[in-house]
Amino acid sequence: MSTEHLADSNPEAPADAIPAVDPRLLVREEGFSGYLQEFLRKMKAGDLGSLPVVIGLVIICSIFQGLNSNFLSAENLNNIAVTMVATGMMAVGIIFVLLLGEIDLSVGSVSGVSGAIVAVLSVTHGMNEWLAVLIAIASGAAIGAIHGFFFARIGAPAFAVTLSGLLFWSGFMLQILGDQGTINIDSDGLVGKLTTYYFSDVAAAYGLAAVAVGAYFVGSFFDSRRRQAAGVPSRPIVEVALRTGVLAVFAFGAAAIFNQYKGLPLAVLLFLVALVGTDFLLRRTGFGRKVFALGGSVEASRRAGISVTGIRITVFAIAGTFAAIGGLFWASKIAAANQSAGAGDLLMNVIAAAVIGGTSLFGGRGRTWNALLGVMVITSIQYGLALEGIATPIQYMITGAVLLATVVIDSVTRKTQKTAGRA
Amino acid sequence: MTAAPVLALRGVSKRFGAVQALTDVELEIHAGEVVALVGDNGAGKSTLVKTIAGVHPIDDGVIEWEGAPVSITKPHDAQNLGIATVYQDLALCDNIDVVGNLFLGRELRRRGVLDEVEMERRARELLTTLSIRIPSVRIPIASLSGGQRQTVAIARSMLGEPQLVILDEPTAALGVEQTAQVLDLVERLRERGHAVILISHNMADVKAVADRVAVLRLGRNNGVFKVAETSQEEIISAITGATDNAVTRRAARTGEARK
Ligand SMILES: Nc1ncnc2c1ncn2[C@@H]1O[C@H](COP(=O)(O)OP(=O)(O)OP(=O)(O)O)[C@@H](O)[C@H]1O
Ligand SMILES: [Mg+2]
Numbered sequence: 164m165s166t167e168h169l170a171d172s173n174p175e176a177p178a179d180a181i182p183a184v185d186p187r188l189l190v191r192e193e194g195f196s197g198y199l200q201e202f203l204r205k206m207k208a209g210d211l212g213s214l215p216v217v218i219g220l221v222i223i224c225s226i227f228q229g230l231n232s233n234f235l236s237a238e239n240l241n242n243i244a245v246t247m248v249a250t251g252m253m254a255v256g257i258i259f260v261l262l263l264g265e266i267d268l269s270v271g272s273v274s275g276v277s278g279a280i281v282a283v284l285s286v287t288h289g290m291n292e293w294l295a296v297l298i299a300i301a302s303g304a305a306i307g308a309i310h311g312f313f314f315a316r317i318g319a320p321a322f323a324v325t326l327s328g329l330l331f332w333s334g335f336m337l338q339i340l341g342d343q344g345t346i347n348i349d350s351d352g353l354v355g356k357l358t359t360y361y362f363s364d365v366a367a368a369y370g371l372a373a374v375a376v377g378a379y380f381v382g383s384f385f386d387s388r389r390r391q392a393a394g395v396p397s398r399p400i401v402e403v404a405l406r407t408g409v410l411a412v413f414a415f416g417a418a419a420i421f422n423q424y425k426g427l428p429l430a431v432l433l434f435l436v437a438l439v440g441t442d443f444l445l446r447r448t449g450f451g452r453k454v455f456a457l458g459g460s461v462e463a464s465r466r467a468g469i470s471v472t473g474i475r476i477t478v479f480a481i482a483g484t485f486a487a488i489g490g491l492f493w494a495s496k497i498a499a500a501n502q503s504a505g506a507g508d509l510l511m512n513v514i515a516a517a518v519i520g521g522t523s524l525f526g527g528r529g530r531t532w533n534a535l536l537g538v539m540v541i542t543s544i545q546y547g548l549a550l551e552g553i554a555t556p557i558q559y560m561i562t563g564a565v566l567l568a569t570v571v572i573d574s575v576t577r578k579t580q581k582t583a584g585r586a
Numbered sequence: 587m588t589a590a591p592v593l594a595l596r597g598v599s600k601r602f603g604a605v606q607a608l609t610d611v612e613l614e615i616h617a618g619e620v621v622a623l624v625g626d627n628g629a630g631k632s633t634l635v636k637t638i639a640g641v642h643p644i645d646d647g648v649i650e651w652e653g654a655p656v657s658i659t660k661p662h663d664a665q666n667l668g669i670a671t672v673y674q675d676l677a678l679c680d681n682i683d684v685v686g687n688l689f690l691g692r693e694l695r696r697r698g699v700l701d702e703v704e705m706e707r708r709a710r711e712l713l714t715t716l717s718i719r720i721p722s723v724r725i726p727i728a729s730l731s732g733g734q735r736q737t738v739a740i741a742r743s744m745l746g747e748p749q750l751v752i753l754d755e756p757t758a759a760l761g762v763e764q765t766a767q768v769l770d771l772v773e774r775l776r777e778r779g780h781a782v783i784l785i786s787h788n789m790a791d792v793k794a795v796a797d798r799v800a801v802l803r804l805g806r807n808n809g810v811f812k813v814a815e816t817s818q819e820e821i822i823s824a825i826t827g828a829t830d831n832a833v834t835r836r837a838a839r840t841g842e843a844r845k
Contacts (some may be wrong), residue, residue: 386703393707396724447699452682456690459679466641466677467691468662527681 191208213521215572216536223540227547231545234547239422244421246431247542249274249492249555250509254516255441256307256485261320261517262445262458264526265321267482268309269328271515274490275336275505277303281354281491282346282500283339292353303337306332307483311476321479329510348494357433357495361425368418368427371435375414378435434535437485441531454478458527469584489513508559509556516568517540523573540565590653591616591639592750592781593669598647600630600637607633608681608805610647613751620772620782622796622813624789624825628731630805631785632674635754638783639671640664665691670748674755674785676739684720685709687727688742712741717767732759740768751775752783757791789818803827 227234253270260267277299284295306328315322341347362368368494371535384401390397421457445451453474457465465471494500518524519540520533544565548558591614600608607630613639615621623631636642638649640661647654651667658664664671678687685706694708695700709723718737720730727735743751753772757765772795775782786792793813794800800826801808809824 280745320591389703390706393703395703395706395710449693449695449700452686452690452693452700455682456679460677461680463677463679464690466639466661466673468660468670527679582773 179479200546208324211476213533213536216519216521216540218517220536220540223543223547226545227550230547231550234550239341239546240420241424241548243539243546245428245430246496246546247432247538249489249496250512250516250541251434251489251534251538252437252492253489253509253513254520254532254538255437256461256482256489256535257513257515258520258522258529258531259441259445261522261524262320262454262526262529263459263478264524265314265475265476266410266514266524267307267310267325267479267486268322268396269306269325269332270330270331270482270486270489271505271510272336273303273306273483273486273505274493276288276306276332276339277487277490277502278494278500278504279336279340279346280491281494282348285352285354286346286348287367296353296491297394298489300484301488303483303485303490304480305483307486308476308480310483311479313478315475333505336505340500340502345499347499350498354491356429356494357492358428358430360429361427362429362432363426365422367389368421369415371427371432372411372414372418375435376407376411379410380404383407384537394556426580430495437488438531439536445531450474450477455527460475508562511562511566512538512541515562515569518573519569523577524570525573525577589616591650592652593745594640594646594650594653595634598634598637598644598649599612600633600642601645602633606805608637608644610806611802612807612817613800615781615783617749617781618776618779619798620776620784620796622792622799623783623785623802624787624799625793625802626825629800629802629825631806632754634802635671635673635752635783635785638664638752639669639673665841668747668749669752670743670746670750671752672736672739672743672754672756676735677741678727678735678739683726684713684723684730684738688712688745690742692746704776712744716741716744716771732760733764736760737764740771744771748780750781750783752785754785755787756784757786757788765791789821793818794819799834801825817827 213386224235231329233239253274257267257270280299281292281295282304284290284298285292293383310321310324310328313319314321350356361559380403383398383406384400387397387400387403418427421431445454452468453464456469457471457474463473464474493504497504508527516534516537518528518537520529521535522529522537541562544561545558548561593613593615595613596609598608598611598613599606611630611634612845613623614633615620623634625631637644637656640658640663643659649658650656656667657662658667677736679690682690685702688709689705694705696704706723713720713723718734718741720734720738727738730738736756740753740756743753755770757768760768769791772782772784772827776797784792784796796813799811799813799816799821801810801821803825804827808827811821811824
């Protein structure tokens with residue numbers, strides 16, 4: 164039945180007599196002090212958003228800049244930006260899995276498989292590189308779907324399935340790489356260009372920043388207008404302008420840094436495309452809503468008619484796909500597929516990037532943009548330590564400690580949010 | 587009521603491992619009728635609801651929809667028939683906001699993209715019509731009180747065009763006014779020709795809105811009564827399975843004490 168009809172037959176309750184808004188709801192006051200109050204209230208409620216990460220990033224950068232004045236040089240920042248894309252892409256994929264409240268431990272190995280497939284097909288067998296790349300990405304999706312099948316259909320715990328995958332796929336990678344162990348990749352080829360190509364025209368970086376800022380403003384503006392027309396609460400135009408302004412500062416700032424070096428890196432452009440695309444998928448489509456629902460309550464989702472198995476398999480396939488894409492950037496960065504690809508601290512870094520960015524390990528909370536902030540932190544630490552000449556053992560220990568710290572923040576936030584009724 | 591019942595259960599049985607939760611249950615419900623389903627804790631009421639809603643497929647028996655046998659094996663089957671269910675445990679997603687929960691599984695789309703504005707507008711309209719007060723439709727379910735969650739779950743069942751609405755203890759967590767509103771709502775649904783199955787432990791509520799009362803006891807039918815022609819005591823003795831039971835004993839004791 165339509166709600167209007169219900170209203171007709173209930174004359175005592177005219178539609179506009181009772182406001183849907185509770186008078187006890189704290190409504191933000193107008194003006195700057197209103198913003199400040201809401202901000203403080205959110206902090207108390209454990210609704211920290213990206214703030215701890217941004218502060219952390221500023222602290223990290225200040226420390227390393229203090230230790231070595233080259234840290235904030237355009238060249239170093241640019242290298243960080245390009246290097247972080249491999250880990251960042253994998254983090255985007257694992258965020259989908261974390262949103263379900265599950266974990267995928269195989270992303271590192273799968274990324275290694277992807278690099279090896281491209282190298283073997285295009286270098287050893289002389290296959291067209293585009294085709295080899297497509298096959299590698301499709302293999303990643305298929306591997307993820309297999310993990311998803313065992314988890315969703317058979318009911319095995321995701322961590323156990325993907326832990327098996329971790330070993331299986333690294334063995335698989337070593338097997339297809341064969342005796343030689345390392346296959347060099349043509350740095351002028353498709354994969355090679357992923358991390359070496361720059362749009363050297365300054366217009367590219369500034370143009371991208373302008374397009375992003377413009378698109379954000381137009382999008383928010385029309386959304387606000389539509390909300391007003393529909394009579395639902397909308398963002399005041401001042402706030403839209405303010406947010407656009409902040410975005411503009413960061414976008415043009417980043418563009419200026421890129422242009423000081425070699426221009427906009429292709430890798431960064433592709434990463435941004437992936438972030439925008441997955442954010443759209445998660446927050447604007449029915450599929451994304453289902454992923455969040457599963458992260459909140461599997462039983463409620465099932466009863467709402469959501470195909471739990473289908474969504475779970477798809478999510479693991481997405482994680483596999485992004486692991487494969489990350490593997491391509493990795494291979495491109497070292498210009499080779501070798502036996503150590505996907506090993507070491509890569510998996511830890513991917514998980515750390517997702518969690519540091521603000522994706523909850525408990526499921527149901529997070530955005531793919533979290534991957535950007537998180538991977539910036541992780542990669543900055545790596546580069547800073549490398550500049551200082553600090554060896555791998557210490558790097559591992561520091562990354563481990565940082566991950567533990569973020570997990571602690573995640574758990575504490577969740578507790579505060581529970582008491583503040585927001586989780 | 588000569589037309590075929592909207593929903594009929596014929597000899598429905600459901601087993602959970604060693605527990606025989608439902609045995610040969612019969613139930614008929616017609617359009618424009620409110621049937622109360624009562625029984626003690628663990629009698630199998632919620633299980634019966636879940637078999638109708640497709641959460642637990644039945645082991646034996648037949649479910650008929652408007653006279654024709656249907657197979658309900660998953661929640662979607664029930665939704666497609668026009669069955670809307672408010673579960674005892676509500677089945678809401680804590681991390682998603684009120685609007686998202688109301689439309690979960692049947693989101694409105696505009697050019698393939700979620701139409702948040704329209705969903706929010708309709709959600710506010712629906713909540714206003716049902717006189718439901720919640721702080722905001724954009725806060726996560728986790729920040730609502732138990733009763734507010736219950737009203738959201740009820741509101742969710744009113745979206746769309748359900749022909750049969752099943753309410754599993756919808757007033758359990760509600761205040762006086764909200765309970766009255768839900769009972770009003772049940773009556774409005776009946777006036778509009780919908781069928782309602784209402785589960786409640788509150789005999790006063792049952793007597794107030796139901797046309798018939800079906801009693802379940804230990805997973806079996808234990809009588810169907812016309813509310814107008816039955817006393818509360820008769821229903822209670824059917825629920826407890828004896829004339830000598832805790833309720834009558836207590837009534838007798840308090841009666842003596844008063845003398
Ligand atoms: N998922 C399940 N697995 C195993 N046994 C179950 C399950 N659900 C219910 N049961 C059993 O089925 C029986 C009926 O339970 P049900 O929840 O239907 O009772 P109820 O009549 O709704 O009780 P209440 O008034 O307490 O809500 C109980 O004995 C219960 O233990
Ligand atoms: Mg029950």
